Amino acid sequence: DIYNDIELEPQDIRRINPFDWENEFVDIFADGGFDVVIGNPPYIRIQAMKEWASIEVERYKKLYYSAKKGNYDIYVVFVEKGLCLLNSDGILGFILPHKFFNAKYGEPLRSLIAEGQNLNRIVYFGHEQVFENATTYTNLLFLNKSPNRKFKFINVNNLRNWRISNASLVGDIHSREVTSDEWNFIVGPDSEIFKKLSSMPVKFGEISNIFVGLQTSADTVFLFKNTYLSDNEITTVISKELDEKIELESELLKPIVRSGSIGRYWAKPTALVLFPYEKIDGKFKLISEMVMKTKFPKAWDYLLKNKKLLSNRERGKFKGKGWYQLYPKNLDTWEQYKIMLPYMINRLSAFFDEDSYYFVNVTTGGFGVTVEEKFGHSKYITGLLNSKLLDWYIKNVSTTFRGGYFAANKQFSVQLPIRTIDFDNPEDVALHDRMVTFVEKMHQLYKDIDRAKMPQDKELIQRQIDATDKQIDKLVYRLYDLTDEEIKIVEVEG
Numbered sequence: 001d002i003y004n005d006i007e008l009e010p011q012d013i014r015r016i017n018p019f020d021w022e023n024e025f026v027d028i029f030a031d032g033g034f035d036v037v038i039g040n041p042p043y044i045r046i047q048a049m050k051e052w053a054s055i056e057v058e059r060y061k062k063l064y065y066s067a068k069k070g071n072y073d074i075y076v077v078f079v080e081k082g083l084c085l086l087n088s089d090g091i092l093g094f095i096l097p098h099k100f101f102n103a104k105y106g107e108p109l110r111s112l113i114a115e116g117q118n119l120n121r122i123v124y125f126g127h128e129q130v131f132e133n134a135t136t137y138t139n140l141l142f143l144n145k146s147p148n149r150k151f152k153f154i155n156v157n158n159l160r161n162w163r164i165s166n167a168s169l170v171g172d173i174h175s176r177e178v179t180s181d182e183w184n185f186i187v188g189p190d191s192e193i194f195k196k197l198s199s200m201p202v203k204f205g206e207i208s209n210i211f212v213g214l215q216t217s218a219d220t221v222f223l224f225k226n227t228y229l230s231d232n233e234i235t236t237v238i239s240k241e242l243d244e245k246i247e248l249e250s251e252l253l254k255p256i257v258r259s260g261s262i263g264r265y266w267a268k269p270t271a272l273v274l275f276p277y278e279k280i281d282g283k284f285k286l287i288s289e290m291v292m293k294t295k296f297p298k299a300w301d302y303l304l305k306n307k308k309l310l311s312n313r314e315r316g317k318f319k320g321k322g323w324y325q326l327y328p329k330n331l332d333t334w335e336q337y338k339i340m341l342p343y344m345i346n347r348l349s350a351f352f353d354e355d356s357y358y359f360v361n362v363t364t365g366g367f368g369v370t371v372e373e374k375f376g377h378s379k380y381i382t383g384l385l386n387s388k389l390l391d392w393y394i395k396n397v398s399t400t401f402r403g404g405y406f407a408a409n410k411q412f413s414v415q416l417p418i419r420t421i422d423f424d425n426p427e428d429v430a431l432h433d434r435m436v437t438f439v440e441k442m443h444q445l446y447k448d449i450d451r452a453k454m455p456q457d458k459e460l461i462q463r464q465i466d467a468t469d470k471q472i473d474k475l476v477y478r479l480y481d482l483t484d485e486e487i488k489i490v491e492v493e494g
Contacts (some may be wrong), residue, residue: 032087041078070105086145098139101183111180117147127400128159205414207375213360215327217313262342266446267351339369350385379439387476
């Protein structure tokens, strides 16, 4: 009984209903354990369990290595327990989320499996949905108690075809390639180019500072969607919180780029944020109540109407002085040269913001990036990020979602291989400068197509965009030293 060294109330014992495997299956454990453990464990994050099973949550952290890190999901504990129940020749088969392949909380379980070389077979469903009434991204995980030299990885791109004819991409992977690091298993013709790119020494995370957008903790008060900044001193907006039109001083409003409004070489503000700050010595400081009352009376009156809600944000963290502030993180990072990246993508996209100084709203997805110039100009990096090659790469390491979407958050973007420039090499410098020229051209072309009125003008500009895009991809293939066969793989899948 795993609870026999702690005192439990009768109601807790009844609710938990502890189970002693070895006492219940004496004969089986006398022979070393079960031959097979099979099932569909529950998928529940411990944040939810804490409300009704706080004793178990803390107990699992002490008893199971897989529960050691972060806000784990209960299924990782089931995998570890299942392994413990097997005899030396036993096999485990579970259907469970593949999120632990890449999630931070999955690291202990990945480490446990890698060290034991337990992997026998993985059937990976990606974004295909196995369960009809739930959106869950799953895999079939088969583990042996005894170590395996290699395991079979089966990538199912079409669930219906797989069910009918076992249509899938299949390959063997050596167990020595499996570690506690994120699991990105690639089989078939893609595997060699993936290994080649993964072995490049410099990754995006090493040359950049990636930061998230503004957090208000009260978007219904601070954020005004589908609104543009007026050229006048006063801008009329619609407050979602008050459900009415209000007037605010334009000086306190900043343009916001939201999800879906950052693309390849372009970004468009689709909202405004109330930003009650002034810049002093290069840093944003919250405007005092006295100045707000006298200089910005309309904004102050609006904030006062929402004082109760704003004071109670973050469990009362903002009560008292400064109750109308935004979440004090990354306020000073946005008004500078930066690359902007959307979070949820169907194509990796980047925009270099050198004159608009747009902000991004954290709750709707997007990041800002500054790059160390010694590795190449930000425009050069922007060209790499918008290439088919890095789009292909991130889709092989990222989490997939329904509708063909991928996550391009920091966890995955930091892994992107970056071809840095040797500025002492004239050929490298020439390639770098050519990329910068191409990116500047793309930025201008997207401005031109946005302003064009006539369909024939738009069509002409689009042809120029497509042609320049191809030139950038060719340049990237040269920079990364891809063979013709490797280029075909990227082009076909891209």
